[in-house]
Amino acid sequence: ELPYIGFPKPMISCKSRGSNLRAIKGMHIRKATKYLKDVTLQKQCVPFRRYNGGGGRCAQAKQWGWTQGRWPKKSAEFLLHMLKNAESNAELKGLDVDSLVTEHIQVNKAPKMCRWTYRAHGWINPYMSSPCHIEMILTEKEQIVPKPEEVAQKKKISQKKLKKQNLWQGSKFSIKINVIKRKKKKGPFVLATL
Known part of the structure; x- marks a missing residue:
């Protein structure tokens, strides 16, 4: 008052x-x-x-x-x-x-x-x-100020899609090679994934 x-x-x-x-x-x-x-x-x-x-x-x-x-x-x-x-x-x-x-x-x-x-x-x-x-x-009184142009926000991407994007970086046909050692002593096993 x-x-x-x-x-x-x-x-x-x-x-x-x-x-x-x-x-x-x-x-x-x-x-x-x-x-x-x-x-x-x-x-x-x-x-x-x-x-x-x-x-x-x-x-x-x-x-x-x-x-x-x-x-x-x-x-x-x-x-x-x-x-x-x-x-x-x-x-x-x-x-x-x-x-x-x-x-x-x-x-x-x-x-x-x-x-x-x-x-x-x-x-x-x-x-x-x-x-x-x-x-x-x-x-x-609040003065009306024009809003700055908003930059297009990136959409949230799930973990699975993110992993797929990481695989496909560079060229479309890049290959990720995982070398897995087997328990037996026959030699290394090569797994190619796209």
Whole structure:
């Protein structure tokens, strides 16, 4: 989990944050920052696919193949700060910042925090916040390098075939002569094999 530097813990609902995260997953870091800036300016919307009850339809959601979309400004601004932080961490580790891609991004609910609000007639109601934990992994995108032409690999040859090849080396009719001594003293026995 990345540390939060110079920005408080997110106090926005997990639901709107989750939609933002799903939208930028797999994006190039430059494209993601441009997209989140456009969300804050309401030039592009975030498609709300899961927690979409009561959300209106907008024409900008068509590019995502969806009908419902919103512009969660607060969560988009927080994610911009987080991407900037991740970018500086990557630069510190010696990674190429221009080839970073968000490989994994996830949001989990954090423990709710309770404050109190004072109501009429002496009543007090809880004033809950639902913060979240965000996990983000950026990786360098692998550059496509053309493969060198592979040399035709030699087929594996069994031991029998190898022995036959050794016999036939040189000319086709070379003869290997084995001299076998017999146990009896009649003389050497010559065996010719092809």
